[in-house]
Amino acid sequence: MNRIEFVAGGVTCPKGFEAAGVSCGIKSQGKDLMLIVAEKPCAVAAVYTKSAVKGAPLTVTAQNILHGRAQAVVCNSGIANCCVEGGVAAAKKMCSLTAKALHIPSEDVIVASTGEIGVPLPMKQIEAGIGEAADTFSKEGGHDAALAILTDDSTPKELAVEFLVGDVPCHIGGMAKGAGMLRPNMATMLCFLTSDVNIHPELLDRALKEAVDQSFHRMALGGSPSPNDMVTILSSGLAGNAKITDLGDGYQSFCQALKMLCLELMKWIAKDSRPGGRLLTCQIHAARTERDALIAAKAVTSCPQVIEALSDGSPCWADIVCAIGGSGANVDGGAMDVSLLSPASGEMVHLCGSCTALFFDPQKARNVLDESEVILHVDCNDGFFDSVSYGCLGPVSRS
Amino acid sequence: MNRIEFVAGGVTCPKGFEAAGVSCGIKSQGKDLMLIVAEKPCAVAAVYTKSAVKGAPLTVTAQNILHGRAQAVVCNSGIANCCVEGGVAAAKKMCSLTAKALHIPSEDVIVASTGEIGVPLPMKQIEAGIGEAADTFSKEGGHDAALAILTDDSTPKELAVEFLVGDVPCHIGGMAKGAGMLRPNMATMLCFLTSDVNIHPELLDRALKEAVDQSFHRMALGGSPSPNDMVTILSSGLAGNAKITDLGDGYQSFCQALKMLCLELMKWIAKDSRPGGRLLTCQIHAARTERDALIAAKAVTSCPQVIEALSDGSPCWADIVCAIGGSGANVDGGAMDVSLLSPASGEMVHLCGSCTALFFDPQKARNVLDESEVILHVDCNDGFFDSVSYGCLGPVSRS
Numbered sequence: 001m002n003r004i005e006f007v008a009g010g011v012t013c014p015k016g017f018e019a020a021g022v023s024c025g026i027k028s029q030g031k032d033l034m035l036i037v038a039e040k041p042c043a044v045a046a047v048y049t050k051s052a053v054k055g056a057p058l059t060v061t062a063q064n065i066l067h068g069r070a071q072a073v074v075c076n077s078g079i080a081n082c083c084v085e086g087g088v089a090a091a092k093k094m095c096s097l098t099a100k101a102l103h104i105p106s107e108d109v110i111v112a113s114t115g116e117i118g119v120p121l122p123m124k125q126i127e128a129g130i131g132e133a134a135d136t137f138s139k140e141g142g143h144d145a146a147l148a149i150l151t152d153d154s155t156p157k158e159l160a161v162e163f164l165v166g167d168v169p170c171h172i173g174g175m176a177k178g179a180g181m182l183r184p185n186m187a188t189m190l191c192f193l194t195s196d197v198n199i200h201p202e203l204l205d206r207a208l209k210e211a212v213d214q215s216f217h218r219m220a221l222g223g224s225p226s227p228n229d230m231v232t233i234l235s236s237g238l239a240g241n242a243k244i245t246d247l248g249d250g251y252q253s254f255c256q257a258l259k260m261l262c263l264e265l266m267k268w269i270a271k272d273s274r275p276g277g278r279l280l281t282c283q284i285h286a287a288r289t290e291r292d293a294l295i296a297a298k299a300v301t302s303c304p305q306v307i308e309a310l311s312d313g314s315p316c317w318a319d320i321v322c323a324i325g326g327s328g329a330n331v332d333g334g335a336m337d338v339s340l341l342s343p344a345s346g347e348m349v350h351l352c353g354s355c356t357a358l359f360f361d362p363q364k365a366r367n368v369l370d371e372s373e374v375i376l377h378v379d380c381n382d383g384f385f386d387s388v389s390y391g392c393l394g395p396v397s398r399s
Numbered sequence: 400m401n402r403i404e405f406v407a408g409g410v411t412c413p414k415g416f417e418a419a420g421v422s423c424g425i426k427s428q429g430k431d432l433m434l435i436v437a438e439k440p441c442a443v444a445a446v447y448t449k450s451a452v453k454g455a456p457l458t459v460t461a462q463n464i465l466h467g468r469a470q471a472v473v474c475n476s477g478i479a480n481c482c483v484e485g486g487v488a489a490a491k492k493m494c495s496l497t498a499k500a501l502h503i504p505s506e507d508v509i510v511a512s513t514g515e516i517g518v519p520l521p522m523k524q525i526e527a528g529i530g531e532a533a534d535t536f537s538k539e540g541g542h543d544a545a546l547a548i549l550t551d552d553s554t555p556k557e558l559a560v561e562f563l564v565g566d567v568p569c570h571i572g573g574m575a576k577g578a579g580m581l582r583p584n585m586a587t588m589l590c591f592l593t594s595d596v597n598i599h600p601e602l603l604d605r606a607l608k609e610a611v612d613q614s615f616h617r618m619a620l621g622g623s624p625s626p627n628d629m630v631t632i633l634s635s636g637l638a639g640n641a642k643i644t645d646l647g648d649g650y651q652s653f654c655q656a657l658k659m660l661c662l663e664l665m666k667w668i669a670k671d672s673r674p675g676g677r678l679l680t681c682q683i684h685a686a687r688t689e690r691d692a693l694i695a696a697k698a699v700t701s702c703p704q705v706i707e708a709l710s711d712g713s714p715c716w717a718d719i720v721c722a723i724g725g726s727g728a729n730v731d732g733g734a735m736d737v738s739l740l741s742p743a744s745g746e747m748v749h750l751c752g753s754c755t756a757l758f759f760d761p762q763k764a765r766n767v768l769d770e771s772e773v774i775l776h777v778d779c780n781d782g783f784f785d786s787v788s789y790g791c792l793g794p795v796s797r798s
Contacts, residue, residue, distance in 0.1 A: 053724030053732035053754060083717055083754045117717035118756040223704065224725030227732070304703065305622065318482055318516035325452030326623030333451035333626070355452060355482045357517040 003164060004257045006264075010158025011036050012142035013173035014196035016236030020137035021144030024129025026078035026115070026122060031148035033129035035098065036073040036192060037137050041108060042234035044070040045205040047212045049229035055080055055188075056087030057111045058230055060095060064107045068201045070234055073192055074098040074133075075112040076126060077149050077177075080188060082227045083118045090121045097127055101134035110232050114151055114177060114188035117227070146175040149190055153178045154275070157268045163257040165241035165250040170197040172233075172254075172261050178269040187273075188226040189216065191265055197254055198237035199244040207255045208233050215262035220298035220389045221273050222307070231262075267390060276395030279373045280310065281343075283388050284324075287380045292329040293387030299327030300376060301391025310374065311394035315340060315365040317351035320376065332382045341375040342368040354381075370396045402563060403656045405663075409557025410435050411541035412572035413595035415635030419536035420543030423528025425477035425514070425521060430547035432528035434497065435472040435591060436536050440507060441633035443469040444604040446611045448628035454479055454587075455486030456510045457629055459494060463506045467600045469633055472591055473497045473532075474511040474548050475525060476576075479587060481626045482517045489520045496526055500533035509631050513550055513576065513587035516626070545574040548589055552577045553674070556667045562656040564640035564649040569596040571632075571656055575664040577671050586672075587625040588615065590664055596653055597636035598643040606654045607632050614661035618669050619697035619788045621706070630661075666789060675794030678772045679709065680742075682787050683723075686779045691728040692786030698726030699775060700790025709773065710793035714739060714764040716750035719775065731781045740774040741767040753780075769795045 012019050021034040044065045048058050064070065074094050081087050091111050099106040113121070146156040160173040176191040199207075212231050237243070244250040271279045282300040287293035300306055303323040309316035317338040325333050333355065340349045349365045350358050368374060374393060411418050420433040443464045447457050463469065473493050480486050490510050498505040512520070545555040559572040575590040598606075611630050636642070643649040670678045681699040686692035699705055702722040708715035716737040724732050732754065739748045748764045749757050767773060773792060 051721065051724035051732065052728070052730050053720055083720060083751065083756065085755050117721070118751070224698075224702065224721050227721060227724060299623075303623065321452055321482060322450065322516070322623050322626060325450035325626060329451070331451045333453055352482065352517070356484050357482065 004260055005162050007160050007162045009160045009173055010142040010146055010175045011173045011192055011194045012139050013160035014171040014194045014236065015238035016040065016196055017194045018137045018139050019141040019145035020133040021141065021148030022129050022132045022136065024125040024132065026076055026125055031144060032078045033076045033126065033133060034145035034148035035133040035137050036145060036194065037102060038071045038234055038236050040236060041069045041071045042236050043199060043201040043204045044068065044232065044234050045201065045208040046230060046232040047208060049225050049227055051225045051227050053227040055082035055113060055228035056091040057081055057113045057228065059088055060091040061110050061112065064095065064109060067107060069108060070110050071104045071108040072098055072102055073110040073232065074130060075149050075190065077151050078115040079113060079119050079121050080115045080117045080228050081113040081121050084120050086120065090123060093123060094126060097130045101130055112190055112228065112230055114149065114190055114228055149175065149177045151177065152187055154272055157265055159261055159264055161257045161261050163253055165197060165244065165253055168239055168241040170239040170241055171195065172257055174261055174265055176265040176269055178272050188228040189269060191216065191231040193231070193233035195233060195235040196237065196239035197235055197244065198239060198241050199235055199254060203244055203251055204233060204235055207251070207258055210255060211258040211262045214259055215266040218389050219266050219270050220302040221270065221391055222302040222304055270390045270392050273392045274394055277392040280376065280391040280393045281388060282376045282378065282391070285377065285379045285386050286383055287385045288330050288383035290385040290387055292331060293385045294389065295327050295329040296324045296331060296378065297387050297389035299323045299329065301389045307391060307393060310369055313366045313369050315351050315369065320378065321352065321355050324378065331380050335381040337379040337381065339377045340365055340368045341377050342371045343373050343375055344371050403659055404561050406559050406561045408559045408572055409541040409545055409574045410572045410591055410593045411538050412559035413570040413593045413635065414637035415439065415595055416593045417536045417538050418540040418544035419532040420540065420547030421528050421531045421535065423524040423531065425475055425524055430543060431477045432475045432525065432532060433544035433547035434532035434536050435544060435593065436501060437470045437633055437635050439635060440468045440470045441635050442598060442600040442603045443467065443631065443633050444600065444607040445629060445631040446607060448624050448626055450624045450626050452626040454481035454512060454627035455490045456480055456512045456627065458487055459490040460509050460511065463494065463508060466506060468507060469509050470503045470507040471497055471501055472509040472631065473529060474589065476548050476550050477514040478512060478518050478520050479514045479516045479627050480512040480520050483519050485519065489522060492522060493525060493529070496529045500529055511589055511627065511629055513548065513589055513627055548574065548576045550576065551586055553671055556664055558660055558663055560656045560660050562652050564596060564643065564652055567638055567640040569638040569640055570594065571660050573660055573664055575668055577668040587627040588668060590615065590630040592630070592632035594632060594634040595636065595638035596634055596643065597638060597640050598634055598653060602643055602650055603632060603634055606657055609654060610657040610661045613658055614665040617788050618665050619701040620669065620672050620790055621701040621703055669789045669791050672791045673793055676791040679775065679790040679792045680787060681775045681777065681790070684776065684778045684785050685782055686784045687729050687782035689784040689786055691730060692784045693788065694726050694728040695723045695730060695777065696786050696788035698722045698728065700788045706790060706792060709768055712765045712768050714750050714768065719777065720751065720754050723777065730779050734780040736778040736780065738776045739764055739767045740776050741770045742772050742774055743770050
């Protein structure tokens, strides 16, 4: 197996990327506009929200990257530029302002926004912000950029990995902001990735779709997808590896590293979706199809009753069984075994077998539920397919 | 059009039915076991939960009514007899105890339970309760029966209608108990209907399925269906109408009356799903298919963010648009118009047009949102199909 290591930094870790994050007054406080700048045009890929409602920045980005190339990312927080008159023109203006400041074509800019829906962007502030960011971007600016995309998140989220293609060290860096379960509005999930790997754009696209499917698309927090959800990746090719042009070892190494990075960023987002949140993983085993397994898993981590009961220390196996039963997943409604598992201690507590109560030690169950990470394992005893979903438990606040 | 009138009473309103509700100690207080008894074997139909997990009483009832006949209904509240060892045997025992006390065949008994899942039924109490109910059922016992099926409901729910088949007055009576959105457990939705109309059992079945589809299946409160959800109807035929054997006028009159009754009972359940609850109706207009319209409507009334915002007096059109966009319904994400409508005052406030903010008077919107019933009207501008979903707003508690 390939060695993949987490290393310091975020989007400016891979060769060829600099960034900046500035305050331009869209939010009442904190940084609210960021720029990622590549030293040369990059291969690019993106995955957009599954919502039928799409924010103007997504429309413009999708159009821009049609030609398969990008050199900069501009993103503001505070206002989503969604469901508003002139949204597409405003998003295009963000691209052209960025392009002008960086002396690159407007079509080489990826644009994103996150924040309030239905409110027009203050273009004067945006213009000033882009100007300032274009004057200040640097190798050290990744952290500021990660700060500038946040809305309700409690921490900035940035990670980077190093891995080998052949014997050449390559890197992927990323930053993300969070989705919210308990917030009044659906929070936009954004993730910007950079890489220095040399890869054919079609393979970059394929790898990103796979990684997103196995990470961000496995997060189910009970809300709707936001119109502005977006994951993008730019790849500079400056690592110097032999260009990845097929599905061989180099591609596999890249995919593995990308999935690992996306999975960690997604878990971070999930955990941070409520104050003091803890990661909940629901593993579904032995379902009839992979789709049924995923539907069942998501039904559990997105069920408010299950989340509240587990957060409260209650091993609510009946609620879990009912959430799966009512999810639309094709499962045998009398065959499920439900267990609690602590990844920290390895402790496992079997709660029900064949959908029937088992005797278990309530204190043991409570101990597992008090851990900072909790795994729910559901064996459907009904087929050969597994899946997993991630959600968020509230803090342990019991006396 | 046929004249349909609400009349006094519930399940004992139609000719040929008596009932009783008793306390046998399953719940810590209140009545918890009921019996509906028909003076002769009735045509019967039932609709069961959509959950893959099915409570033992449903399995036994489905088996019993295979022969197309029933003469009694027994139901307890407090314990659901679901996800428990020996559940089927316990449900069968409830039937045989009832049958013995009433001197009818065990297969002529419909059995239902609602309450805690994963806990065995206390059969001694059940036996005593059935004995007492069989000794006391009467024409006046309908209200006690309606009380005995409740769990968290704030009020018993019973209604009856009178309508004509030809020129013969016929009746349908019903009682129901509620589904819960904000409760720790999924509350079971139960509805027991009786009628004195003379109708072929296959048409009774068809009419019930149609009525349930257009009433109870339009309620979306954000929880999972319960494993014990059930709607049943017994028809004694004692009204004396010419037997309904085709889809002609008699059948249409019966269907209309049945739908009207089911719709009112469902609205009552929806409204009572949280303390001080108010009825929210989401009408979807001009969607691409009826299925898309229904998915969109349910996404709105079951979205916690939308419900909390509307309850709080906020005309959250962006949340509504996002809930529909993320629902999986095939809609044009840029075409929706959203309006608020008060059925009491007729006041209408247009909140957004083509998914873009409109100027509206916030006080007017607030006035509509403060009514005891609120309608959300969403025009998808995208096709020819409409649908509707019902949900529950919290009380108006703002200063």
